[in-house]
Amino acid sequence: MRRAYEEPEPDDGLRVLVDRLWPRGVSKEAAHVDEWPKGLTPSTELRRWFHGGGTYEEFRHRYETELEAPEAAELLDGLRKAARRGRLTLLTASKTPERSHAQVLLELLER
Template sequence: MYELKIKRIYDEYEESDGMRILVDGLWPRGISKEKAHLDLWDKEISPTTTLRKAFNHEIDKYEDFRKQYRQELAENPHTQDFLKMVFNHLEEQPVTLLYGAKDRMHNQVVVLKEYIMEEM
């Protein structure tokens, strides 16, 4: 099985990224579709607008956001299909989950990767 990675969409594209999936609900500012080198933009796996706005990338709200987003993932009917798709691709190549947030430690993709790894 190949590696599951996370990366800011603004970071340089590398062939070693494998399958690149944007998992933000909103398109990141200032990045063209060509420069993004996306294989998939999956908005359905991102946090709800209500949760995203409540978190507002404020570090002191991160733990609460983390718990609520994990709950959303557990209840999201799309999650199982997303997990199957990621697992299938990991059998053939690395998968890189992309996000737009500036904070590399406190964002939805960190939570999503953690959730995926627990499901493996």
């Protein structure tokens, strides 16, 4: 997992942007994003709730529930398959990636 603002590294492998919104100030060329599965990102409502003062633990629970929806579950399964084939880097613009949806995804992929 890396911040989308960091320079790409040669060993990043498949670079997947896991944010619903494109990172501000980052050009598509500079980001070197291979995939952008918007259906895997938290809903706008959940994102607003979390940034409005919701707890990380409750956010995590609600997000994992959202990931059980058919489209999100299929996209998550696709990421799992990609991770088994080679290196996968999750990209996020979050200032605290370790307490974001990207961390939840990372942990789910590591299971």
